[in-house]
Amino acid sequence: MEKIKMITPLVEMDGDEMTRILWKMIKDELILPFVDLKTEYYDLGLPNRDKTNDQVTVDSANATKRLGVAVKCATITPNVQRMSEYNLHEMWKSPNGTIRAMLDGTVFRTPITIPSIHPAVKFWKKPITIARHAYGDVYRDVEIQTTEPGVAKLVFEGVSGKREEMVIHEFKGPGVIEGMHNTDESIRSFAHSCFKYALDVKQTLWFATKDTISKKYDGRFKAIFEEVFQEYKDRFEAAGIEYFYTLIDDAVARVMRSEGGFIWACKNYDGDVMSDMVSTAFGSLAMMTSVLVSPDGKYEYEAAHGTVTRHYYKYLKGEETSTNPMATIFAWSGAFRKRGEMDNLPDLVNYANQLEAACFDTLNEGLTSKDLVNLMEGITPKSLTSLEFLRAIRERLAKRLGA
Numbered sequence: 001m002e003k004i005k006m007i008t009p010l011v012e013m014d015g016d017e018m019t020r021i022l023w024k025m026i027k028d029e030l031i032l033p034f035v036d037l038k039t040e041y042y043d044l045g046l047p048n049r050d051k052t053n054d055q056v057t058v059d060s061a062n063a064t065k066r067l068g069v070a071v072k073c074a075t076i077t078p079n080v081q082r083m084s085e086y087n088l089h090e091m092w093k094s095p096n097g098t099i100r101a102m103l104d105g106t107v108f109r110t111p112i113t114i115p116s117i118h119p120a121v122k123f124w125k126k127p128i129t130i131a132r133h134a135y136g137d138v139y140r141d142v143e144i145q146t147t148e149p150g151v152a153k154l155v156f157e158g159v160s161g162k163r164e165e166m167v168i169h170e171f172k173g174p175g176v177i178e179g180m181h182n183t184d185e186s187i188r189s190f191a192h193s194c195f196k197y198a199l200d201v202k203q204t205l206w207f208a209t210k211d212t213i214s215k216k217y218d219g220r221f222k223a224i225f226e227e228v229f230q231e232y233k234d235r236f237e238a239a240g241i242e243y244f245y246t247l248i249d250d251a252v253a254r255v256m257r258s259e260g261g262f263i264w265a266c267k268n269y270d271g272d273v274m275s276d277m278v279s280t281a282f283g284s285l286a287m288m289t290s291v292l293v294s295p296d297g298k299y300e301y302e303a304a305h306g307t308v309t310r311h312y313y314k315y316l317k318g319e320e321t322s323t324n325p326m327a328t329i330f331a332w333s334g335a336f337r338k339r340g341e342m343d344n345l346p347d348l349v350n351y352a353n354q355l356e357a358a359c360f361d362t363l364n365e366g367l368t369s370k371d372l373v374n375l376m377e378g379i380t381p382k383s384l385t386s387l388e389f390l391r392a393i394r395e396r397l398a399k400r401l402g403a
């Protein structure tokens, strides 16, 4: 078989530990035999981030802005223990945080679902994607605890000299006060990313806040979404999808009774909480994909899970591992599909589709990594090592591609 051609390179962001091992295996088994792979390679592994004073992370984000599509391996976010383990010069910031800030992007998380793994919510038939606004609200708050009576006020001093002052509460005794904010600019970026992504995957978009109670704050979110939606309305209609706004408590009730198959955009705190609930209900962190979408339509695909440290230590001792590659493979397939669409390469799009189909073939035959064995029902699963699993997928992919 002639290898599938690419035009524009993908931005390839390599990472750490077990996922770095899987990264190479996936390339060797599932990509390089079939695709004439073009990437611009950035090594975001912790040793190289340390060596380059984290410049490599910034460079990779800039490359994503320039080329439009990136695929990222999981990376270590250093903590005190990692400082000594890797002999670091500094406790470098989370690469995901840096990239997200540079692209001003929103993260969309979608579970990979298969018939033999039943969601905890019996109505759910299709994946639910959570989009979480990643700026402001309680995550950038200021708080005061008072031990005495007194008055708390909200004060705004405009550059024009305009001054607004409101009493929050007159305390008769001890209590707590919290101030938080968001910006029109950040909310608008969030809205653009959500509408773009909904069009991309042709799924209806839900957004919910508590604007009946928080008339100005949450009301601003609702108004900006409504305003930005006007730019997308015609394209939504043409794609046969909807934008749907409701109150957050109504949204929760509807989500529980829904079949799935839509995107649920959440404010920062709601997204933090709901994404953990939704992903747990769908089964496994190892089956959760993630894509960062910028308001101007740049994409960075990755797995939602981390570097699977415990498996890596086993691997270093020479023991067999059975690590689930699914979310990392789907990061690659997502990136290839997007690249293929942008460069008008139907063969590359088809390769992405067949790669995912080969994964489903394998799982539906009960061939899997260890983590899914106890979740599968109505099928007798067989647990494979990391490499055996990838080879089983490769066999099915080759058959599908006629290679």
Ligand code: NAP
Residues within 6 Å of the ligand: 073, 074, 075, 076, 077, 078, 096, 285, 286, 302, 303, 304, 305, 306, 307, 308, 309, 310, 311, 322, 323, 324, 325, 326, 369, 371
């Ligand atoms: P983790 O790597 O996601 O792993 C937590 C546990 O979940 C694993 O020990 C494993 O359970 C299970 N698991 C996760 N992915 C799996 C897979 N593909 N196959 C099989 N089992 C899987 O989270 P962590 O241990 O909290 O974090 C490890 C490192 O990853 C940290 O340094 C953190 O900074 C980093 N991290 C990076 C990202 C990212 O780059 N996006 C995200 C989160 C964390 P068992 O051990 O029970 O098998």
Ligand code: MG
Residues within 6 Å of the ligand: 272, 273, 276
């Ligand atoms: Mg959380």
